[in-house]
Amino acid sequence: MTSTGMTSGGMTTTSTTGNDLTGSEIAQDTVILAAASPEKPQPYAELGLKDDEYARIRSILGRRPTEAELAMYSVMWSEHCSYKSSKVHLAYFGETTTDAMREKMLAGIGENAGVVEIGDGWAATFKIESHNHPSYVEPYQGAATGVGGIVRDILAMGARPVAVTDQLRFGPADAGDTARVLPGVVAGISGHGNALGRANIGGETHFAASYAGTPLVNAGCIGVLRASDMYTAHASGVGNKVVLYGSRTGLDGIGGASVLASATFSDAADGGARRKLPSVQVGDPFAEKVLIECTLELFAADLVAGISDLGAAGLACATSELASAGDGGMIVDLDTVPLRAEGMSAAEILTSESQERMCAIVEPAKVDAFLAVCAKWDVPAVVIGEVTDTGRLVISHRGEVVVDVPPRTVAHDGPVYRRPFHRPDSQDALQANTSANLPRPADDELGGLILRLAASENLCAKGWITDQYDRYVRGHTVLAQRSDAGMVRVDDETSLGLAMASDCNARLTALDPYRGTQLALAEAYRNVATSGATPLAVTNCLNFGSPEDPGVMWQFREAVHGLADGCAELGIPVTGGNVSFYNQTGSEAILPTPVVGVLGVIDDVARRIGPRFGQGRTSEMLFLLGETRDELDGSEWARVVHGHLGGVPPLVDLAAEQRLAGVMAQAAKAGLVTAAHDLSEGGLAQALVEMCVLSDCGAAITVPPPNPFVALFSETPARILVAVPTSRLGEFAQLCEEHSQPSSALGTVTPTRPRLEISGVADISVAEMREAWTGTLPALFG
């Protein structure tokens, strides 16, 4: 086959067999060429840049950008990388974080992931990221690379990734497309995540019509490190080498920059076909796993001066961020980059999102040792450049300079939008349409209602999903799926543990984004507290519709303020976060879904509290901590029974949440509570069902008068159901009194009678509850 390399518009390609580049390559778009041809039209609009943004790039450079530069600016100034629509609002997190809240923070927003000290010289890092759009297009690979990406983010902090979580939102469980998307997403997380050797310790799955065309796939990861060992993404030390290691760079995952290719090559039969590769990246879990182990060995041998993972925007992002955060300059030679495809242009190499790659800054004297570790793990590694103090990022390709830019202008000086926002006029009508007028069930209907709700798509057991994830690997998992929070031991040598929970009830956020987000915070905080851990830090993954819709922008702003104000009141910092916009189908935005993750710490993992009662020989009593109000707007009862969403969410009482967390921490330490479960969606009824089924044990209770329906199904926050050994009742009462914690005795655990007996209301066998709660997803998905 002869080489059919051709040129058009200054870019080149070769045939698939053209190993000999020199024969077929003609001039590429270089800095010199760009300076000499200022009038050349460029496809900036197709790359998503506005007129004024393109003009700004020209003004920064004093000339038109080269195609490689245009590709870099366009991906780095995209919404995903630059946070241009959210930046002005996210600043509020910084404004509301006090010095006291910052005390334990080693790294915060802006780093790959926030880092907090957790005691005994240990630190922890955690983050949640979205991979929504790719997961709709290609559920398996979208979800798989979402897990891979978040694990590399944690690794880039110098941390050992120890656990992963997933926050999933799908259309109605019985919708046709959900049968395509959900099994694919779960298989992707399972197939990729399980091979990485990081325990999956939980997450959440919700269904709602608004996610039918826009499923949400958020992936979280926790890492641990010695507090003294933190690495940050900066390239310091003039003369230090830039090492690219991991998989080869290919044409997969080239999103925006493919416009350059198609604009240039649309007529080229060969070039066009060559580029028809998936815009969703394809992950290789084995390469990822080896990359993780290799990187941990590099850390352990102290061979790394700075590090960044290659995620969105690939090398363009890693080089510009490393350079702008360090000594300000870097030279890179793209001819050294190992490629998967032939004849890749500089723009393609720079913006490729091929997975399983990292970029490290290495002292010259350590380069040989660095490469030796990579060789041991069979990980390709090459020196691609050097740190300079010129203040310029200079990138050459085929011996010519194709990029010469101030790196900060690429990485940090992207556009900032002050998009209009206002409360939608429809919000008043939504809030006025309360659940007060919905017919409520008679007392003799409550037993059936308990089972009906337990089987509903949002409340049912998610074992069909979580049983596809490895929760045991590495032997540090103390609590995992089916517990309120996941918990891992930090290391074999310590009893120190980390707990993590993430939550968002988007129905409540829709009714009132400010309060709804505070309720998400309160629930994640409470879930961590329920496990006996003390909440320490907060992250978020803010999933919203289009920022160009003022109503969505209002939701976003309210959510940020609600979360920041809530964190300030609780005294725990937001250490990082992620924003995902444009989650909508046509003009229909998703329910605002600000997922809030809370990280907690526990001194002794043996003191953790799980959801199972009746496991020992002691008799136990059940208590409800917290007070119940008649709060059913936005509840699961309103949704399942009446298909209703309206009114105002339950009141938030963060002081009550804090008090509750204090009681739980003390109770765990003193061993006063044998089991606990937080009350949230579905209220007390659902908590009782879950505890009885998980414990395979019954309970006999009396619900407080006057209204058993409200007692069982209200979704008032700041409540936890706990089991207390009868031998410790006095101490428990004293603990509650010391904290002024409202507490009411509900009844007893009945190991010899496997039924949930609610005096005068219902009497249901554990077997019936198990069938209702666990049968739903297997019936739908096989």
Added chain:
Amino acid sequence: MTVRIGVITFPGSLDDVDALRAAKIVGAEPVSLWHADADLHGVDAVIIPGGFSYGDYLRAGAIAAQAPVMRSVVDAARGGLPVLGICNGFQVLCEAGLLPGALVRNAGLRFRCIDQQLTVERTSSVWTSRYRSEYDDVRPILIPLKHAEGRYVATEHDLDALEAEDRVLFRYHGDNPNGSLRDIAGICSADGRIAGLMPHPEHAIDALTGPGTDGLGMFSSLMDSLVGAAS
């Protein structure tokens, strides 16, 4: 006498640290063995851990079975060295020809991570002797299981031979989680020294991090055998 238990790490191994921890808990000296190193460093037994060796890209365990360290393990095993393959390690032992049969895709086609009850079918082996006294051969043990390719298959002839020679070590008790023929969860060589099973005893050595401590028996059994032989 110090008993040294080697645990192989292939690229893609996952549960090597868990196996090393199990060795340590029963009082052995844990020794890491690297896939590319043919030297077994004088260990008294070898555990091939769970994971996805080399990504399991050809067939589960197929490439690992050809690794330099495995050539040494095969030779040593034929000479009587106790060898235990867990999950991916079981697949490797079958691929290496040390145990008959193969592990194929689960009947349900999905990865499953569950706590599984097993019956111990043979307690006269270096890996299961402890279950004789502790469990009276009757009570099932509870061990985590996590795999997508754990359905044990073999020819009828091989299955009959395994049963006739008392080489079935463990069977699934209650529900068969993956469609394994004759509910087989683990098998061994005729002398009981080479053993493979899909469930993970190394994840059941501490009630804090596993469903209980039923897995410890396998590692304690080995210690009994090795210490007894030396004394």
